[in-house]
Amino acid sequence: MYKRLIQTLLPALVVLLSGHAIATQAADDAVTSSEQSPHELIETVTDDLLQMIDEHRETFDDEPQAFFDSLDCLLTRVIDFKWIASNVMGTYRAEATDEQREQFVETFHRDLIETYGRGLISYGDETIVVLPPKEDLEGKRRVTVVQEIRGKDGVFPLYYSMALNREGVWKITNVVINGINLGKTFRNQFAQRAEKYDGNIDQVIANWSAPSDVMKSEG
Template identity: 35%
Template sequence: MMKKILVMLTATLFAGLALAKTDDSAVGPHEVVANTTQELMKVIEEARGYVDQDPDRFNNEVRRIMDQVVDFQSFARGVMGKYGSRAYYQSLTSEEDKAQFRDHVLRFTQNFKDGLINTYAKGLLGFNGNKIEVLPLAEDADLSGSVGVRQHIYGERAKPYEVIYTLRRDAQGDWKLRNVIIEGLNLGRIYQNQFRTAVATYDGDIEKVIDNWTVAPKEVMEQAAGDAGEK
């Protein structure tokens, strides 16, 4: 059951948090997630009426909203590991190498975003109105850096599934998604491991890694869930 939940929630949560766009930068991370949960249910219900005839409409809506809220470049650079790090960029000595680094980051960010949206938007309609609870932040929570917002999703088992959204303010002061942890499984690390494996597969050719990138398939996510369940 955990494997099924992991795959479904990965779809729901990435797009779900993306619906939290707000023009009020004073809204805190807890409110962002709580408001998003309600809005997401509306979007899913509306899509049921047209998605069979016009699936591109749904994908485009998800893309438009996610572009506004998810910090794809920071997320993608984390997935790239050292190949997307500031330290690696600063170690480069030629302008040509630095220009290539910037190009790699931009192209991988686009491929990473496209993969997430195209793959996981398909899973959104599998969410069937489970009870969802967003837990309040501690009164003394430090909002100066990254903040984890916990969410409980109730399913067939007595104990709820726990999801932790990692959010951080961007340069404009808006809270944006940086990572998601589902039942202890860090999705950022799963993708980082996938990127590292691809680097080895293509003998360090980052161009080939980017050109052949695909979002981790269900088999990879389910294997990660199985490994976690055995611990």
């Protein structure tokens, strides 16, 4: 149960693609995010996410897209998907065209929302707690927020790397759980695919959703 929860809940809260929410909603979210500390923001979005899961659990099989759309809008508030996707491309980012970079952001975004959204629906009744900061965060532009998933099988820590963007809004840029660095894992996956397809970035993007040996080894 916990292994499945880690593989699904974490990337949805993390990893971690902004740009598909409507403009007015994005503006409202930016104001809300800028008024909250990074710890408050993670706690608020987690509460909203759990409520969203409850609301869509019974109707998901018939209307999965409704859940994916709601999840997309919610996670856009806290995840810098564009920044994450750019870093996932690693050194291949410099070789890619603007169109390829944009296409990968869109593909990476969609894959995370749909793949991990399906796993989130099966989330149980574990307790999720955001730990208070251990130091004064005043003036900091990069912080780590620690969250714990607590249940009968143990406690699993999540470490969110968060950065203050140019608009003054806190965004998640990476997540580490039990020593597994998701940003690094996805970057290794991209490099593995690029090697497999002889550096053909279009092929990497087209086959991004296929099972990866990197992801299998992490699981």
